[in-house]
Amino acid sequence: MTVSHILVVDDEPDIRTLVQEILEDEDYTVQVAEDAASARQALRIRRPDLVLLDIWMPDLDGISLLKEWSEGPGLPCPVVMISGHGNVETAVEATRLGAYDFIEKPLSLAKLLLVVERALDADRLRRENLGLREQAGALIEPVAVSRTMRGLHEQVHRIASHDTWVLIVGEAGSGKRTYGRYLHRCSGRRDGPFVEVSAGSIAGTGAAQELFGSEEGGRLVYGRLEQANNGSLFVDEVADLDLPAQARLLSALNTQAFHRVGGAEPVQVDVRVLAATRMDLEQEVLEGRFREDLYYHLNVLPLRIPPLREHVEDVPALLDFYLQHYLAQEGLSARRFTSGAISRLSQYHWPGNVRELKNLVQRLLILGEGAEIENAEVEAALGGAVGRGASSLPSGLAMPFDRPLREAREEFERRYLQHQLREAGGSVGELAKLAGMERTHLYRKLKALGIDPNDY
Numbered sequence: 001m002t003v004s005h006i007l008v009v010d011d012e013p014d015i016r017t018l019v020q021e022i023l024e025d026e027d028y029t030v031q032v033a034e035d036a037a038s039a040r041q042a043l044r045i046r047r048p049d050l051v052l053l054d055i056w057m058p059d060l061d062g063i064s065l066l067k068e069w070s071e072g073p074g075l076p077c078p079v080v081m082i083s084g085h086g087n088v089e090t091a092v093e094a095t096r097l098g099a100y101d102f103i104e105k106p107l108s109l110a111k112l113l114l115v116v117e118r119a120l121d122a123d124r125l126r127r128e129n130l131g132l133r134e135q136a137g138a139l140i141e142p143v144a145v146s147r148t149m150r151g152l153h154e155q156v157h158r159i160a161s162h163d164t165w166v167l168i169v170g171e172a173g174s175g176k177r178t179y180g181r182y183l184h185r186c187s188g189r190r191d192g193p194f195v196e197v198s199a200g201s202i203a204g205t206g207a208a209q210e211l212f213g214s215e216e217g218g219r220l221v222y223g224r225l226e227q228a229n230n231g232s233l234f235v236d237e238v239a240d241l242d243l244p245a246q247a248r249l250l251s252a253l254n255t256q257a258f259h260r261v262g263g264a265e266p267v268q269v270d271v272r273v274l275a276a277t278r279m280d281l282e283q284e285v286l287e288g289r290f291r292e293d294l295y296y297h298l299n300v301l302p303l304r305i306p307p308l309r310e311h312v313e314d315v316p317a318l319l320d321f322y323l324q325h326y327l328a329q330e331g332l333s334a335r336r337f338t339s340g341a342i343s344r345l346s347q348y349h350w351p352g353n354v355r356e357l358k359n360l361v362q363r364l365l366i367l368g369e370g371a372e373i374e375n376a377e378v379e380a381a382l383g384g385a386v387g388r389g390a391s392s393l394p395s396g397l398a399m400p401f402d403r404p405l406r407e408a409r410e411e412f413e414r415r416y417l418q419h420q421l422r423e424a425g426g427s428v429g430e431l432a433k434l435a436g437m438e439r440t441h442l443y444r445k446l447k448a449l450g451i452d453p454n455d456y
Contacts, residue, residue, distance in 0.1 A: 007033060008020060009052065010052070043076060052082055053065065053081055056085060062081060063094060078120070080119055082105065103115060124191065143321055148310060152305070156303065159303060160183050167276075168180055168275065170278065172355070173356055193230070197234070199238050208248065211249065230270055234276065250291065309349050312350075326362050344375050416435075417435065417446065417449065
């Protein structure tokens with residue numbers, strides 16, 4: 001069970017002590033601060049899960065401090081305002097600045113505990129909902145009908161009970177991220193955050209700030225490691241990390257401590273690493289592209305996600321799941337697969353694995369007509385799916401001559417990179433080689449063009 005950490009900011013010693021004792025009796029960990037300066041320092045030492053912030057303080061009032069936080073990189077966590085001289089205008093301003101709630105003095109201890117519990121629960125749900133949206137329909141409990149996948153689920157539950165690092169290996173689209181999230185939900189860290197980071201985004205320039213945060217320029221920014229504190233950090237395509245980034249990550253995770261960029265004090269974290277890759281990391285080590293020590297740290301508990309062609313018994317259940325998912329999510333007209341269509345799809349080799357199946361279902365629902373999805377429609381859709389590649393290059397890269405130069409250039413870059421991503425099987429590392437681009441710059445370009453490598 002993850003223990004929440006609460007920062008109490010109040011200039012009255014008796015109030016600070018009373019609130020601290022009450023919260024500690026409820027098994028929270030508590031840090032106290034007497035003014036804005038000590039509150040800022042407390043945030044540098046450790047990222048809290050909740051802040052109880054007094055409005056009237058000697059150096060800087062709580063509303064001004066809340067405004068400072070909200071105008072920076074954003075509130076670090078839910079903030080509950082406390083005041084003995086509150087009014088409607090103050091409460092409205094606090095809410096506008098992002099405060100979760102407003103409690104008046106003298107404190108009702110029952111109300112205080114209720115608001116604290118609700119604020120923490122609301123933040124936990126917000127993070128879960130955000131994660132589910134980012135997963136675009138990832139399953140909390142992945143479909144498992146076949147003996148192969150039922151065995152995988154049993155393995156996930158065994159691994160989840162141990163708090164060691166995990167290396168998740170599988171082909172592109174096989175469900176590595178889905179099973180990373182499922183493993184987290186099965187573990188003792190389930191109430192903590194599940195934070196994802198793409199390996200390519202923490203390589204090269206800007207890597208340190210993305211991963212470790214920053215204190216430069218008087219602004220406090222929490223990096224991915226702190227965001228994952230008391231939870232799990234999912235590192236996608238870990239083989240894409242360059243060697244300096246591998247060294248920084250290994251050092252931080254070995255010591256469970258690091259320095260933010262521009263920071264003087266070490267920051268302690270408690271994070272479980274779930275690393276995913278489609279590459280043969282042992283071969284990457286032999287060829288000098290991956291650190292041997294990091295590989296052995298990650299490979300304590302390997303988890304292989306089989307490609308869909310190894311568990312085709314799950315295809316009918318997966319088709320039904322994604323059919324119902326898109327009908328509910330996008331409000332599309334109801335359709336169903338005929339037995340012939342299901343039989344054909346169960347015989348297909350699925351080079352793109354579960355992701356290809358999911359995309360195929362969505363395409364059939366959006367573009368198809370009629371209550372039934374028949375074999376002929378499936379054959380046509382599969383023909384389009386397997387037809388992508390070098391043969392589709394001329395039409396896929398047709399130049400948009402009827403647009404302004406800037407728009408035409410962006411459209412060409414988008415189509416070019418989409419084509420090369422298909423050729424690279426979704427690997428940004430391979431794409432960087434094909435396109436002749438530096439990987440960090442490539443990630444920024446993909447983001448600017450609205451291209452998600454996970455779709456390929």
